[in-house]
Structures are given as structure tokens and as C-alpha cells.
Amino acid sequence: MNQSEICPRFEKAITILSQRWTGLIIYQLLSGPQRNCTIKESIGISGRLLSERLKDLEEEGIVKRHVYPETPVRIEYALTDKGYALEPLMKNIEDWSQNWLEKE
Amino acid sequence: MNQSEICPRFEKAITILSQRWTGLIIYQLLSGPQRNCTIKESIGISGRLLSERLKDLEEEGIVKRHVYPETPVRIEYALTDKGYALEPLMKNIEDWSQNWLEKE
DNA sequence: TATATTTAGTTACATAAAGTAACTTAGTTA
DNA sequence: TAACTAAGTTACTTTATGTAACTAAATATA
Numbered sequence: 092m093n094q095s096e097i098c099p100r101f102e103k104a105i106t107i108l109s110q111r112w113t114g115l116i117i118y119q120l121l122s123g124p125q126r127n128c129t130i131k132e133s134i135g136i137s138g139r140l141l142s143e144r145l146k147d148l149e150e151e152g153i154v155k156r157h158v159y160p161e162t163p164v165r166i167e168y169a170l171t172d173k174g175y176a177l178e179p180l181m182k183n184i185e186d187w188s189q190n191w192l193e194k195e
Numbered sequence: 196m197n198q199s200e201i202c203p204r205f206e207k208a209i210t211i212l213s214q215r216w217t218g219l220i221i222y223q224l225l226s227g228p229q230r231n232c233t234i235k236e237s238i239g240i241s242g243r244l245l246s247e248r249l250k251d252l253e254e255e256g257i258v259k260r261h262v263y264p265e266t267p268v269r270i271e272y273a274l275t276d277k278g279y280a281l282e283p284l285m286k287n288i289e290d291w292s293q294n295w296l297e298k299e
Numbered sequence: 300t301a302t303a304t305t306t307a308g309t310t311a312c313a314t315a316a317a318g319t320a321a322c323t324t325a326g327t328t329a
Numbered sequence: 330t331a332a333c334t335a336a337g338t339t340a341c342t343t344t345a346t347g348t349a350a351c352t353a354a355a356t357a358t359a
Contacts, residue, residue, distance in 0.1 A: 096237065097219070104292035105218045111317070114209045115201065127336055133200060137318060142337055163326055166336065173295045180291060183284040188208035191277045215346075231307055241347060246308055267355055270307065 107151060108180075112136050112144050117174060118181050120154065124169035153177070211255060212284075216240050216248050221278060222285050224258065228273035257281075 108114060115134040119125065125133075131141050145168055148154035153174040159165040170177075212218060219238040223229065229237075235245050249272055252258035257278040263269040274281075 097222070098289070098292070100292040100296040100298070101222075101289050102219070103296055104288050105222075108288065109213045109215055109218050111213055114213050115206070118201070118205075118209075128334090137320095138335095138337070139319085139339090140317065143317095163335070176291055176295055180284065180287040183287050184208050184212065185202070185205050187280055187284060188202070188204040191280055192204040192207055194204070232305090241349095242308070243310090243348085244346065267305070268307090 107153075108177075110144070110147075112140060113148065114181075114184075116141075116144055116148065117153065117170065117177055120168060120170045120174065121178055121181060124157070124167040126165065126167055130168070148174075211257075212281075214248070214251075216244060217252065218285075218288075220245070220248055220252065221257065221274065221281055224272060224274045224278065225282055225285060228261065228271040230269065230271055234272070252278075 112134070115136070116130060119130050119133055127138075127141060127145070130136070130145075131138060136144075145154060145156070149156055151173075152171055155169050155171050157167045157169060159167065216238070219240070220234060223234050223237055231242075231245060231249070234240070235242060240248075249258060249260070253260055255277075256275055259273050259275050261271045261273060263271065
């Protein structure tokens with residue numbers, strides 16, 4: 092086990108991004124702040140995992156949780172600057188998929 | 196379950212790329228064709244999963260397996276054009292990680 | 300000839316992560 | 330009071346990953 096010459100920051104980025112659902116959650120939030128239930132419906136993730144991922148992403152500083160004490164209370168998740176900085180990356184994946192993946 | 200308005204090609208790309216290890220394997224192969232054992236040592240993946248991932252990536256047309264009938268036989272894995280087309284994305288991840296992740 | 304080596308890959312089993320569904324909490328409406 | 334909704338959590342099943350031992354083929358060594 093020679094163990095990677097690979098840059099630890101790159102490795103960490105890959106670890107975050109290659110966790111199931113995080114990519115889709117971030118992609119979804121690129122279109123603006125959204126509630127738990129909206130994200131859930133749009134990407135088809137379970138409530139359990141969505142809560143887990145949002146908590147992780149919040150800890151990484153990629154997502155921010157906002158509580159609006161209305162009635163009923165509204166909780167929204169939004170990308171931070173760090174999160175929005177992933178937009179070009181998402182655009183890249185989009186482009187690659189258009190160019191190299193089959194229509195169906 | 197409203198189930199995604201998300202483009203199926205984008206979703207497929209995310210599925211491929213967010214599988215554990217695939218990002219690191221592709222990144223590693225960007226520096227040129229490599230043997231199974233080289234990849235294994237450089238990213239610290241187990242033999243079982245590396246074989247599985249390389250087989251999947253070959254099926255996706257991202258990686259090509261080359262057998263050189265020397266003595267002993269040499270087997271190398273290389274990115275296809277489709278695979279090399281992921282280079283900008285990897286560069287993007289690298290940039291993001293440099294800009295937004297802590298040094299340690 | 301028998302033994303050990305190397306590389307690629309597989310098999311078998313233990314552990315960790317993800318999927319599913321029911322439940323809790325808090326506040327709202329019928 | 331009863332039913333509803335949104336955000337989370339808990340308990341349990343299924344799938345993916347990690348680990349280590351094993352096979353196969355060809356080579357080198359004793």
C-alpha cells in the first residue's frame with residue numbers, strides 16, 4: 092500500500108462529490124434555495140438520506156440551513172458561496188453527458 | 196414521488212461519476228495508460244473493487260483494456276476519447292478543492 | 300522437476316452505507 | 330378532538346464496500 096501521491100484536497104473533494112446524492116442535491120440547489128420536501132420530490136431521494144446529506148453538506152460549508160419562523164415554520168436550504176462555486180463543475184458534467192451519453 | 200425533471204443523461208453521468216473510486220481511477224488514468232497494480236497502489240483501492248470498476252468503466256466506453264502478449268503478459272488500462280473528455284471536469288474539481296478546501 | 304514469484308482476477312465472508320417504512324414533533328386546519 | 334403537513338428520526342432490510350485468501354498463467358530459481 093504505497094498510498095496515493097494524490098493531493099489530499101483533491102481527494103477530499105472527490106470524497107464529498109462522489110458520495111451518492113450529493114451531486115444531485117447541489118445541482119438542484121443551483122436553481123435557488125429550496126425546502127426539504129421540494130428537493131426530495133425533484134431528485135427522488137428518501138427523507139432519511141436527504142436529512143443526512145444536508146447535514147453533511149452544511150458541516151462542509153456547502154449548504155446553509157435557514158429557518159423562517161412563519162406559520163407553519165419554513166425551512167430552506169441554500170448553497171453558500173463555496174457551494175455556488177461548484178456551478179462550473181456541474182455545467183461540465185452536463186456538457187459531457189450531452190456530448191458522450193446516449194439519448195436514452 | 197414526482198421523480199425528477201432532471202435530464203436523464205445528466206443523471207446517468209452523475210451516477211457513473213459518483214460511484215466510489217471512479218473519479219480517482221479516471222483522474223489517475225489522465226496521466227497515461229496504466230496497469231492494474233499501478234492504479235491499485237496509487238489510489239489505495241482493493242483489487243476486488245478495482246477489477247469491478249474497470250469492468251464497469253470499460254462497459255461505459257470510458258476505459259479501454261489492452262492486452263500485450265509479452266512475457267509475462269502485460270495488461271494496461273487507458274482512457275478512451277470519452278474518458279479523456281472528462282479532463283476539464285477533473286481540472287474543475289482540482290481548482291475548486293484548491294480554492295475552497297483547507298490545506299489539511 | 301519441483302518450488303516460488305508475479306500479475307490479474309475471483310470467491311467468501313464481515314462491515315458499512317443506502318433503501319424502506321413507520322413513527323415523532325410541532326403547529327394548522329376542519 | 331381529529332386529521333394534516335413538513336421536517337426529522339428510528340428500526341429494520343438490502344446492497345455496496347472492505348479484507349483476505351484463493352486461482353490461473355507464465356517465469357524464474359533451486
